[in-house]
């Protein structure tokens with residue numbers, strides 16, 4: 001064990017910090033769930049890509065820097081420290097990207113990865129259906145083979161940012177006679193294809209962060225399929241799944257939030273009557289650190305050839321519950337002023353984006369596999385408890 | 389000792405609940421969101437016709453002369469339907485304060501009686517500010533406002549205040565910051581009486597919020613039960629999973645242990661208002677805890693559906709989040725209990741569950757050294 005950063009790692013941190021200082025947008029971007037904010041965020045992705053900072057772990061040929069996981073963590077720490085914008089293409093770069101690297105053909109990698117890294121093509125994820133939420137194997141939308149094309153019919157729902165995105169990666173039933181997780185395939189669809197209808201769904205904050213996507217005889221080439229026909233499920237659940245679990249919510253996000261929470265607490269502590277709030281603030285900080293330590297340890301283990309299994313379910317529960325704790329505590333600190341929308345006359349800097357973050361934190365225990373389902377996985381696969 | 393609501397109280401609650409169930413639906417609440425003032429004037433009239441605004445107005449001023457204990461079940465029903473109209477705060481806080489002054493023999497008593505009579509006939513409504521709340525909900529729908537200036541109580545005409553609209557995260561709430569100038573003409577009470585009046589107002593306000601939170605949370609729980617019964621995954625209702633059942637069962641437990649606390653607080657406010665602080669604070673903290681848990685778990689079992697604007701659940705969730713922090717947040721109230729418990733004269737022990745033991749007065753307790 002050697003818990004110090006190497007000189008190279010320190011130099012890398014400095015390099016990231018300097019670049020961010022010189023390139024951050026001057027004013028905060030609008031929400032990426034608005035048309036204007038989405039385009040601002042797309043522009044930011046282009047800026048990142050111009051410095052090869054879009055996805056530091058990717059190979060240089062795809063616009064990355066070939067960084068290892070520790071360097072990636074350092075990058076993320078600097079990114080959140082600087083208060084840089086959220087990643088509008090996170091479904092692409094964190095979820096699809098690594099999967100494409102592993103299962104894509106050379107043509108597919110050429111075609112999709114660079115455009116993804118540059119922000120030219122923003123991706124949405126289309127897995128859930130009205131009847132297939134936690135039970136993803138209940139997918140019914142069909143892609144029927146017709147020569148060199150698939151003809152797609154069906155419906156997806158809860159597709160984040162699909163209202164403004166360019167492409168969606170989906171799971172469709174390619175074998176009409178198949179059941180459950182058999183006969184599913186992983187297929188890319190351009191959202192402007194004929195027969196695609198995108199209906200925005202407003203989220204709790206009133207912005208169209210979700211979309212329902214309807215497919216009416218949509219034709220895409222068979223070359224838009226990732227991996228073999230019928231292998232969709234195992235690709236989705238594959239080892240790349242770990243990297244996705246690791247990358248989706250890096251610890252720095254929560255460490256920065258816990259630090260901001262500490263700042264809010266310092267500013268308010270003289271007005272605070274609640275004896276338990278100090279405990280809550282400290283606990284948030286500790287938990288954010290614990291999450292970071294766990295991630296560093298996992299990253300180190302992976303770099304020395306290790307594997308990961310059900311622990312990624314532990315991660316999901318830990319960060320989503322931590323996020324709720326941080327924002328609950330912030331709302332307690334803000335008290336009766338916490339209900340103010342930021343555009344209110346009486347709003348002030350201390351309100352920051354806590355309300356926004358509070359609402360979003362509520363969805364953490366639901367997306368990326370609900371925490372109830374994660375607990376089932378931990379109990380059954382990690383602890384080996386009886387299934388039924 | 390009889391810890392039950394009376395037949396009359398329960399019957400009146402049922403009557404009001406039936407009216408509200410018809411008039412305050414999720415759909416009608418969304419219609420209010422689109423309207424200028426956010427209230428349904430027709431409903432306001434109906435509530436007034438039923439005497440609800442004037443429940444706490446003394447009979448001598450044309451009201452029903454009832455108490456907070458009679459009102460508390462109605463407040464719970466207002467919460468259950470997430471009624472946007474500020475009935476609870478106006479009828480339970482502002483009106484009660486005016487009644488206190490009307491019965492005080494102060495110079496302002498006559499003016500307050502006059503206002504109370506107009507409340508009873510439905511011609512006037514009065515809102516109540518408080519130093520503990522930065523904003524007043526629906527302040528623009530009233531003819532008069534009760535406002536604090538230090539310990540002074542001022543009764544100010546709505547034309548004499550400047551209302552600065554704010555935007556609440558709960559679209560049902562129309563909150564305003566009030567800018568105004570106190571003057572000797574608007575002052576209706578001050579000194580110790582003023583302090584006592586503001587303290588009573590805080591207790592009534594907090595009690596009203598606690599009761600509404602219970603109603604809101606019970607509705608959320610009911611919605612969650614219905615949703616998880618209808619929604620199927622893996623070929624069976626999601627509610628068939630123990631994990632889901634336990635989330636909702638925890639809410640039920642929390643609610644069951646908040647309701648009697650609120651009943652006791654209502655009794656204390658109605659019968660011994662000067663000694664009600666601890667009971668009210670306990671009620672507010674318990675209701676807050678039950679409501680926030682119900683929001684969290686209620687949303688969780690809805691899956692992504694609960695995170696949408698379309699899903700009516702948001703109406704109840706956002707109300708809970710917002711009003712939970714009004715009339716003293718959980719921190720304020722926990723601290724009041726804390727301070728009360730640390731007071732060397734605190735009446736602790738089982739025999740004081742219902743306050744100062746009814747058979748003994750202060751003096752006897754002190755003589756016996758049993759403080």
Ligand SMILES: Cc1cc2nc3c(=O)[nH]c(=O)nc-3n(C[C@H](O)[C@H](O)[C@H](O)COP(=O)(O)OP(=O)(O)OC[C@H]3O[C@@H](n4cnc5c(N)ncnc54)[C@H](O)[C@@H]3O)c2cc1C
Pocket residue numbers: 124125126127128129132133134135157158159160363366367368369370371372373376619620621622626627629630631632688689690691692693695
């Ligand atoms: C913010 C957000 C973003 C999202 N983005 C996307 C996206 O981009 N693309 C996409 O495809 N999907 C997306 N989703 C959808 C997400 O994947 C689903 O919400 C999730 O899989 C749960 O499905 P559901 O909403 O249908 O809930 P349901 O599956 O109906 O679950 C309802 C409740 O039942 C519980 N439950 C269900 N089955 C079990 C069980 N076996 N044991 C115990 N409890 C159970 C759940 O935990 C939950 O509490 C997003 C969701 C959210 C909230």
